[in-house]
Structure formats: C-alpha cells, structure tokens
Amino acid sequence: xxxxxxxxxxxxxxxxxxxxxxxxxxxxxxxxxxxxxxxxxxxxxxxxxxxxxxxxxxxxxxxxxxxxxxxxxxxxxxxxxxxxxxxxxxxxxxxxxxxxxxxxxxxxxxxxxxxxxxxxxxxxxxxxxxxxxxxxxxxxxxxxxxxxxxxxxxxx
Amino acid sequence: xxxxxxxxxxxxxxxxxxxxxxxxxxxxxxxxxxxxxxxxxxxxxxxxxxxxxxxxxxxxxxxxxxxxxxxxxxxxxxxxxxxxxxxxxxxxxxxxxxxxxxxxxxxxxxxxxxxxxxxxxxxxxxxxxxxxxxxxxxxxxxxxxxxxxxxxxxxx
Amino acid sequence: xxxxxxxxxxxxxxxxxxxxxxxxxxxxxxxxxxxxxxxxxxxxxxxxxxxxxxxxxxxxxxxxxxxxxxxxxxxxxxxxxxxxxxxxxxxxxxxxxxxxxxxxxxxxxxxxxxxxxxxxxxxxxxxxxxxxxxxxxxxxxxxxxxxxxxxxxxxx
Amino acid sequence: xxxxxxxxxxxxxxxxxxxxxxxxxxxxxxxxxxxxxxxxxxxxxxxxxxxxxxxxxxxxxxxxxxxxxxxxxxxxxxxxxxxxxxxxxxxxxxxxxxxxxxxxxxxxxxxxxxxxxxxxxxxxxxxxxxxxxxxxxxxxxxxxxxxxxxxxxxxx
Numbered sequence: 001x002x003x004x005x006x007x008x009x010x011x012x013x014x015x016x017x018x019x020x021x022x023x024x025x026x027x028x029x030x031x032x033x034x035x036x037x038x039x040x041x042x043x044x045x046x047x048x049x050x051x052x053x054x055x056x057x058x059x060x061x062x063x064x065x066x067x068x069x070x071x072x073x074x075x076x077x078x079x080x081x082x083x084x085x086x087x088x089x090x091x092x093x094x095x096x097x098x099x100x101x102x103x104x105x106x107x108x109x110x111x112x113x114x115x116x117x118x119x120x121x122x123x124x125x126x127x128x129x130x131x132x133x134x135x136x137x138x139x140x141x142x143x144x145x146x147x148x149x150x151x152x153x154x155x156x
Numbered sequence: 157x158x159x160x161x162x163x164x165x166x167x168x169x170x171x172x173x174x175x176x177x178x179x180x181x182x183x184x185x186x187x188x189x190x191x192x193x194x195x196x197x198x199x200x201x202x203x204x205x206x207x208x209x210x211x212x213x214x215x216x217x218x219x220x221x222x223x224x225x226x227x228x229x230x231x232x233x234x235x236x237x238x239x240x241x242x243x244x245x246x247x248x249x250x251x252x253x254x255x256x257x258x259x260x261x262x263x264x265x266x267x268x269x270x271x272x273x274x275x276x277x278x279x280x281x282x283x284x285x286x287x288x289x290x291x292x293x294x295x296x297x298x299x300x301x302x303x304x305x306x307x308x309x310x311x312x
Numbered sequence: 313x314x315x316x317x318x319x320x321x322x323x324x325x326x327x328x329x330x331x332x333x334x335x336x337x338x339x340x341x342x343x344x345x346x347x348x349x350x351x352x353x354x355x356x357x358x359x360x361x362x363x364x365x366x367x368x369x370x371x372x373x374x375x376x377x378x379x380x381x382x383x384x385x386x387x388x389x390x391x392x393x394x395x396x397x398x399x400x401x402x403x404x405x406x407x408x409x410x411x412x413x414x415x416x417x418x419x420x421x422x423x424x425x426x427x428x429x430x431x432x433x434x435x436x437x438x439x440x441x442x443x444x445x446x447x448x449x450x451x452x453x454x455x456x457x458x459x460x461x462x463x464x465x466x467x468x
Numbered sequence: 469x470x471x472x473x474x475x476x477x478x479x480x481x482x483x484x485x486x487x488x489x490x491x492x493x494x495x496x497x498x499x500x501x502x503x504x505x506x507x508x509x510x511x512x513x514x515x516x517x518x519x520x521x522x523x524x525x526x527x528x529x530x531x532x533x534x535x536x537x538x539x540x541x542x543x544x545x546x547x548x549x550x551x552x553x554x555x556x557x558x559x560x561x562x563x564x565x566x567x568x569x570x571x572x573x574x575x576x577x578x579x580x581x582x583x584x585x586x587x588x589x590x591x592x593x594x595x596x597x598x599x600x601x602x603x604x605x606x607x608x609x610x611x612x613x614x615x616x617x618x619x620x621x622x623x624x
Binding site for chain 3 (some may be wrong): 509592
C-alpha cells in the first residue's frame with residue numbers, strides 16, 4: 001500500500017533544474033521541488049531579473065513567499081519584501097509583483113491552488129497550477145535530456 | 157491578541173439559514189457553516205432538486221463531499237455517490253454533477269479554493285470562492301432581516 | 313508518475329466496514345473513508361452508544377465534525393452539537409466528549425494531526441493518528457477476512 | 469467582520485527578533501514570522517550552532533524546511549540537506565537532527581501541528597506547538613521591552 005513507502009525526503013538545490021517560465025517570461029527562471037497533485041500545492045523557486053514587472057494575478061489559495069535575494073513589492077501594497085522576509089498571501093487576493101532591487105530577486109514559494117492571470121478588465125486570461133507546473137517541468141526535462149524526478153509523490 | 161479568543165465552536169443546523177444559490181440556480185439551496193478568508197475554505201450544505209444537472213466546473217483545490225440524502229454522480233466518473241458516501245476531489249479536476257435519485261440530494265462539502273465554471277469550450281465563465289459565498293450570505297441576511305454571524309472568524 | 317493516476321474518488325457507506333474502536337472502547341464503532349499518510353488526515357465515521365463518555369484528549373490539528381444522528385457535547389463547552397451541526401475544532405484544544413441523547417451518536421470527522429489522550433494530570437497516555445487508524449483498519453480486515461482497500465492513496 | 473481586514477502581509481527579517489530556544493537549548497536561536505492558532509501552523513527561522521545535535525522528536529503534521537545556510541541531516545536518513553535544499557517531512561515521522569557543517573545552520577520551516585520530544589524509550593517528554601511558540605515569543609518580548617506583533621492574526 002502507498003503508506004508503506006511515504007517518508008521524509010530532501011531535494012538539494014542541484015538535484016532540480018532551473019528552467020525558463022515559458023511561455024510567459026523567458027527571463028524569469030523557475031525550479032520545482034514538489035508538485036502535489038492531490039492538494040494542488042507546488043514548492044517553487046523563482047529567479048526574476050532586476051526591476052522586472054510580472055502580470056497581475058488572482059490567488060485561489062494561500063502563498064508563503066520567502067525572499068532569498070533581492071527585493072520586490074506588489075503595486076497593491078506599500079511594503080517591500082527584502083531578503084530574509086516572509087510574505088503570507090491569503091486566498092482571493094490580487095497582486096502585481098515588481099522587482100525593486102538592482103540584483104535578481106530569488107524567492108522560494110509554497111503555492112496552494114492556482115494563479116489566475118488577469119487582463120486590465122480583470123478577466124482571466126491564463127491559469128497556473130500544479131498541472132501547468134508539471135507540464136513545464138516535464139517538457140524542460142525532455143528537451144534537455146534530463147531524467148525527471150517524480151515530484152508528485154511523497155513515496156521513497 | 158487574536159489567539160486569545162480562538163476556540164472550538166459549534167454551529168447547529170437551525171443557526172444558519174438556507175438560501176437560493178443565486179444567481180446561478182434558484183432551485184438549489186445552500187447553507188454556510190464556515191467561510192475562511194485566510195485559506196479560502198468554505199463549509200457548505202447543498203440541497204439540490206431531484207435529477208438536477210449542475211454546470212461543469214474546475215476545482216482549484218480539494219473538496220470533501222459527504223452525502224446526507226439522495227444520490228448523485230459526475231458525468232466524468234462511473235461511480236454513484238449515495239447517502240453515507242464520502243467523495244474526495246483532488247485539485248485540478250473537472251466535474252459536471254447530476255442528481256440520480258427521485259428525492260432531493262443533500263450534501264455537506266468542505267471546499268478549498270475555487271470552483272471555476274466552464275463553458276462548452278472549457279473557457280472560464282464564472283468563479284465561486286469564499287468571497288462570492290460571503291457575498292451571497294450577507295445579501296441573503298440583509299434581504300430577510302437576519303443578523304449575520306461572522307462566519308469568517310474562529311474567535312469566540 | 314503518481315500524478316497520472318490521481319483522481320476524484322467515491323467511497324460508499326457499504327464499501328468500508330464498521331469496526332470497534334480497539335483497544336480503547338469496544339462499544340464505539342469506527343469506519344474509515346480516507347487515511348492520508350502525507351498530511352496525517354483521516355476521514356472517520358464514529359458511532360457512539362447513547363450517553364457515553366469518551367476520554368479527555370488534546371488535538372494537535374483541526375477537526376471538523378458533522379453530526380449525522382444523536383447529540384453530544386464537550387464538558388469544556390456550553391453548546392450541544394445536534395444532528396445537522398458542524399463543529400470546527402482548532403489546533404491545540406482539549407476536549408472531553410459526552411453523548412447527551414438517548415440514541416446512538418453518529419458523526420463524520422475530518423481529523424488533521426493527532427489526538428493525544430490525557431490522564432487527570434494532563435499527562436499524555438496514548439496517541440491516535442493516521443498510523444494507529446491504519447493499523448486498526450488492517451487488523452480488522454485481516455481478522456474478518458476482508459480485502460482491505462488502500463485508504464492511503466488518492467490514485468485510482 | 470474579520471474577513472474585511474484579512475490581507476496579504478510582509479514581515480521583514482528585522483521586524484521579528486531572534487531569541488534563544490528556551491528552555492531546551494539556549495545556543496539555538498529562533499525567530500517567528502507567523503503563529504497560526506487555528507490550524508496550528510508556525511513559520512519559524514532557526515539558527516543552530518555548527519555540528520549541534522537536537523533531541524529526537526515525532527511530527528504530528530507536515531514540515532517544510534528550506535536550508536538558508538549550513539548543512540544538516542537526520543540520523544534516521546542518509547541524505548544531507550545543504551543550503552538551497554527543500555525537505556518535505558510527512559506526518560508521523562520521527563527525526564533526530566544533527567548539524568554537519570562548520571558554520572551555523574539557518575533554516576526556515578513551515579511547521580504544521582506539533583513536535584513531540586521523545587526519550588530513549590520513545591516516551592513523549594515534551595510538546596512544541598503554536599502555544600509554546602507564542603509563549604516563548606511573548607516572554608522574550610516582555611523580558612526585552614519589545615512591543616510584540618500579533619503573529620496570530622492575518623488581519624491588517
């Protein structure tokens with residue numbers, strides 16, 4: 001049975017590859033540690049170019065963001081998230097991220113649910129979720145001849 | 157501080173009202189027990205007319221459904237959920253519910269995240285989440301002179 | 313990969329057996345719908361004899377209780393949970409349940425984390441969690457020649 | 469109502485203090501970003517001296533650990549978690565952490581549920597949870613004349 005193989009696991013930095021955030025932004029790099037198809041939770045590292053702006057999106061679940069390097073903000077909020085900060089995003093919030101430092105911004109996020117990208121009239125134009133994350137990961141691995149890990153399992 | 161007031165709470169059946177599932181379906185009744193604005197989780201009772209069909213929707217998070225009365229199925233699955241059953245819906249699944257019994261179907265659901273209603277081309281045409289649930293609840297209370305409970309808090 | 317087999321599933325009432333809540337209480341019956349070894353979440357139906365008292369316990373996580381039949385309370389709280397009610401138990405609370413109706417009480421609970429049973433001095437004397445639930449389930453199946461379902465998986 | 473004040477928030481590194489992990493280990497420093505009394509989830513930064521060993525403990529829920537600096541392992545596992553790694557700990561696992569680098573190890577953890585500290589016979593000798601975290605935080609603030617933030621709320 002599945003439970004007999006469930007255990008704590010470590011994924012080191014060099015065991016999972018950086019890849020471009022296709023098709024939205026080839027200059028932003030993303031790296032996946034875990035993509036949970038049961039609850040729709042992804043653990044994601046993001047490397048964004050200095051002073052970049054990302055599209056407005058709506059969150060269907062919570063997001064916890066730890067900033068490793070650089071600094072960024074949401075145009076909807078006054079605060080700036082600097083290296084060492086923790087941002088807790090509650091379900092149903094809308095955000096437009098911008099980088100505010102001269103170096104690349106690197107973050108680690110635990111994302112539950114989906115990001116729904118919005119146009120200027122707040123119409124949904126794209127979805128990001130565990131499925132699109134998994135697709136991006138598998139496509140990248142295939143393209144570069146990398147043997148993919150099964151990031152969807154907690155079994156060892 | 158908030159934590160000093162957090163405690164276990166009971167909401168009895170007659171302490172929260174039935175209301176029509178406006179604007180989508182006046183014949184389906186809904187009742188809210190908890191609407192959590194932090195994680196986007198709603199605890200919802202639904203009473204659907206016999207042999208009704210509901211629109212196709214995508215789930216951004218998990219849903220646990222306990223069937224109290226009646227029977228229903230998803231056209232995407234072979235099984236039928238009868239009274240006493242538990243359905244566990246995983247994140248990112250798409251469902252079109254239909255009633256399959258001659259009595260009304262009553263269910264209790266713990267819904268995390270959002271329902272994204274889809275048209276025939278799988279385009280998102282409407283969103284259901286903690287905000288739309290809260291809005292429906294508060295509008296119903298206002299219209300009928302009911303003093304609303306704060307279903308969004310775990311403080312007593 | 314695991315994600316390719318994850319899907320929504322239904323467990324009907326007659327597809328999972330009642331069993332005594334050994335070794336603590338042979339007169340209370342329990343039935344498992346899901347036992348998740350990743351997050352430590354169990355979906356459990358409980359049938360308790362009329363006017364029974366259960367031992368005091370501490371919750372490490374949340375519990376959502378829907379009462380199907382009967383009525384019960386916690387000696388720590390004033391409210392009574394009747395059929396049709398929803399109780400939301402927050403993490404770190406301590407409870408001593410008693411039945412308050414002349415019929416058996418039947419509840420459905422979504423239990424996250426553990427129940428730590430306490431003696432009169434609030435010392436931990438026993439633990440209940442996904443592992444003890446799974447053990448009870450598998451032992452019961454073995455004893456009665458029932459082929460167990462893999463309640464630990466979300467794969468179909 | 470509470471939901472009207474719930475919003476995304478940032479806590480920067482210098483907005484929450486380091487404090488010793490009293491009463492267990494004065495040489496390990498801890499810093500709290502969020503202590504959620506509803507679900508029993510804490511977001512915690514830990515700074516452990518080089519090559520330190522921590523007591524064996526059982527987890528009642530999941531823990532996600534991101535390693536910021538240094539390296540560590542569990543004596544129960546073969547892998548070593550180095551800077552940049554993500555460890556996903558499943559519910560019900562038992563761990564004895566040791567530092568394996570010559571510099572201090574700094575980690576950020578999202579801890580759900582409790583740590584139950586165990587003696588050599590696997591008897592529970594202490595509990596760590598949102599309540600003991602909050603107590604440590606408030607005591608430290610009081611002792612050092614720091615005005616505490618309400619880390620238990622998601623309201624702004």
